[in-house]
Amino acid sequence: MTQMTTTTTSPVLTATGVTMRFGGLTAVQSVDLNVHPGEIVGLIGPNGAGKTTFFNCLTGLYIPTEGSVAYQGTVLPPKPHLVTQAGIARTFQNIRLFANMTVLENVLVGRHTRTKEGLWSALLRGPGFKRAEAASKARAMELLEFTGLADKADHLSRNLPYGEQRKLEIARALASDPGLLLLDEPTAGMNPQETRATEELVFAIRDLGTAVLVIEHDMRFIFNLCDRVAVLVQGQKLVEGTSEIVQSDERVIAAYLGTPFEGAPGAEEAAEVEAAEAGATTGATTGAPQDETQRGTTARTEDGQ
Ligand SMILES: Nc1ncnc2c1ncn2[C@@H]1O[C@H](COP(=O)(O)OP(=O)(O)OP(=O)(O)O)[C@@H](O)[C@H]1O
Ligand SMILES: [Mg+2]
Known part of the structure; x- marks a missing residue:
């Protein structure tokens, strides 16, 4: 019972004093950030500010030099597959799809953390994978419907236009049924119409109960979307607040304009x-x-x- 109370009241994500140094370079410095259930939080900052590095610290790709990352109150081990299993999924700034697999297969691979079958079984399509496949396939098709890619299920992912590849990355991340989704520049390279559709998609993801932390350079997208925005500048959190507060903070404008x-x-x-x-x-x-x-x-x- 105590545990249930903790789960419902604690933030989905608690990053505390996260610092990442590469030799003499401090890419992320003592960053604290919470994301609560039902929230869409933006992470903005100029190029090289440390946003992607911070994501890599949250998802176990990097072991932070200092600090800790907790999901629903439990400190995460810095191992990507354990972080995904715990309930955090992500997309990448540079799209990472299996180019020669179909759209559907890419989502099925994203599903492997939620089935008993391992990644290799999924890739090799072994007997265990086939047994679990029917249920996974239904869920994957649901996600393709949700992201607007259902009619492309059988296409090779490398043949999708860029904007749809980004959507597929989101569908694949959602396949692990995350409680928190991290998006690294989800609208990069998209036209205004695709960007608008992505905005709606992120709202829909939030409405289904997944909290979202999103990095983006498109300020209109960020300020329309986010309940709260944190600004990273040279590895440090400069400001955090509502879109209105962040937009009118002269330090943020100065950081962007240089x-x-x-x-x-x-x-x-x-x-x-x-x-x-x-x-x-x-x-x-x-x-x-x-x-x-x-x-x-x-x-x-x-x-x-
Ligand atoms: N693996 C690494 N080894 C050494 N330095 C790194 C590494 N990864 C990132 N950096 C450095 O850390 C700093 C922050 O980079 P990062 O990619 O996190 O910035 P960013 O805010 O995501 O920028 P952008 O908006 O351009 O994507 C940069 O100076 C970068 O060169
Ligand atoms: Mg980046």
Whole structure:
């Protein structure tokens, strides 16, 4: 009974003081992050900020130099298959599908952690795999329906357009029935229509009871989607909060634009340049104060279709 109470009240993910060093480079530094049941949390930050490295620490691909990662209150061993078995699934920034397998087979392979059969049995299609196949196949087809790929079930995954390969990665990750799904740039390379469809898909995944932690550079996508957003800059968590809070935080804007923020070294000089530019132009926006920039960002997001 105590255990049940703990399970229902604890966050799905608790990352505590996660640090990852590669030799002299600290890619992730003392990052704390919780994800609660029913949440969609965004992880943003400039290129090289440490987002993917943090995911790799969460999923056991890397053993963090310091810190711990717990799923539903239990500390995870840093082994990818044990992390998946525990209930965390992920997609990769660089798509990792079995190119010469069909769409359906790719999802079936993702299912192996939830059947008694092992990965090799699934790949070799041994007798044990065939017995379990009927149930797994039904579930896999369900997931292909869910992600909009059912009519491509028999296609080789390498023949899918890029956007559909990304969707297939999501379907495969869902096949392990995760309680938490980690998405690393799910809309990279997608057109606006595909991005919009992915947004709906992530909402639907959340509505079915899987919490989501998503890395993305597309700010409109992130701010439309996420209940909470954490910003990584040079390996450290700079800000965390609702989309509104993060969008209007001048430090976040500065980190992305690479410009100093108020109080930062060189801020006075930057203000002088800005004032000079404002004086030199007739347009109101070029030399606009920080507030204007922020409002512009918000408006663009709200206007998003
Ligand atoms: N295996 C590794 N060995 C050494 N350095 C690494 C390794 N993996 C990542 N890094 C370094 O860690 C830093 C963070 O990289 P990471 O890929 O996590 O950034 P990111 O935030 O995901 O960037 P992007 O938005 O471009 O995907 C970079 O400086 C990168 O070069
Ligand atoms: Mg990355």
